[in-house]
Amino acid sequence: MKAIRTLCAIGLLGMASHALAAPPGGFAGSWVNDNIRSSWSDGNFPTGKMSLRIQVTFSQDHMIYHSVNDTAKGKPPMVIDFDAVMDGKPYPLTGSARYDTVRVRRLxxxxxxxxxxxxxxxxxxxxxxxxxxxxxxxxxGIGKSPEGKSKSYQEFFSRG
Structure with missing residues (x-):
């Protein structure tokens, strides 16, 4: 019986160490949107027009995000930045009138x-x-427009 309890404890420690493992580093790097593969549920994805570059880095349990969206030609690009612990709690986000906080968690x-x-x-x-x-x-995901209408989206990005 003691051996079973020891094996269970070792198994639980292994699961806990996986939960505390290094950040999901595969997401790190620069990403550029793929207009051809992306879509919005309302059918209005700006195919061939959307221009979004995302830069993601990690520092311990922090996700550090920087994006530049210059889809709206003739207007300044939207630049969004945040540094959020991946614990599901709210952290400040800058650069957008639509959002002021972000919550990130590793699944x-x-x-x-x-x-x-x-x-x-x-x-x-x-x-x-x-x-x-x-x-x-x-x-x-699902996003709500400034007018309060929701749509789902599926967007793809390639390393860039």
Whole structure:
């Protein structure tokens, strides 16, 4: 009986060390949107027009995010930055009038949940997942427009 308890304790320690393992480093790097593979549920994805570059780094349990969206030609690009502990708690986000905080949590080695909020209201909820042996980042989520209408989206990014 004692041997079974010892094996169970070792198994639990192994699971705990996996939960505290290094950040999901496969997400680190620069990503550029893939207009051809991406879509929005309302059918209005700006195919061939969307221009979004994401830079992701990790420092211990922090996800450090920087993006530049210059889709709206003739207007200044939208630059969004945050440094969030991946613990599901709110952290400040800068650069967007639509969001003021972000909540990030790791779901697995190849999945991250990212929520963007304004005044505590979830505006965008997304699951990030690595595909194609880490060569592709897929974001699937639901976002609410400034008019209060929601749509789902599936966006793909290639390393760039």
């Amino acid at each position: 697995g080695d190849d999945q991250i949940e990212l929520l963007e909020l304004k005044g505590g209201d979830v505006i965008v909820g997304a699951i990030w997942q690595l595909k194609d042996n880490g060569k592709t980042l897929m974001r699937w």
